[in-house]
Amino acid sequence: MKKAIRRLPDTEQEVMCALWACEPPATRAEIESILFQTHPMAMTPLLTMLTRLSKKGFLTIRKEGRKGYYTPCITQEEYLASQGRNFIEKLCGGNLSVFANALCGSGLSREELRELRALLERNEL
Numbered sequence: 001m002k003k004a005i006r007r008l009p010d011t012e013q014e015v016m017c018a019l020w021a022c023e024p025p026a027t028r029a030e031i032e033s034i035l036f037q038t039h040p041m042a043m044t045p046l047l048t049m050l051t052r053l054s055k056k057g058f059l060t061i062r063k064e065g066r067k068g069y070y071t072p073c074i075t076q077e078e079y080l081a082s083q084g085r086n087f088i089e090k091l092c093g094g095n096l097s098v099f100a101n102a103l104c105g106s107g108l109s110r111e112e113l114r115e116l117r118a119l120l121e122r123n124e125l
Contacts, residue, residue: 005074005082006056014039015049016058020076025062025069 008016018034019026028046035041041049050070054061062069092098104113 005079007083007086008053008056008058008079011039011041012049012053012056012058015041015046015053016072016079017076019059019070019072024071026071028068028070031070 014035015031018031018039021034022030028043028050031050032041032043032046035046047068050059050061050068053059057073059073060071062071088094088096088099092102103116108116
């Protein structure tokens with residue numbers, strides 16, 4: 001089993017989502033422009049967040065002069081897979097039936113559930 005990736009606080013997760021949406025390596029300005037659409041953040045808190053994420057091992061920072069370039073150390077898919085496994089283990093007691101019931105009760109439409117089933121049947125997940 002792969003090592004679990006720790007869950008990020010919501011704001012740090014937003015920053016990582018913005019970084020994942022960029023072509024690596026990304027500049028602070030590129031990350032900031034994506035964040036502006038969903039979670040506007042001033043430059044100083046963003047730089048603090050990027051430094052914190054680097055210390056946690058989620059991204060690397062390469063400095064060229066005064067400019068920083070940010071590259072994710074894990075993919076969004078790796079993060080989501082780890083968090084999904086953590087959800088199943090911690091909140092569902094490792095029981096897939098409990099997870100499936102929670103998923104069905106989460107407000108997904110019948111069409112979304114059919115799509116999920118089709119993806120599972122075609123082994124596309």
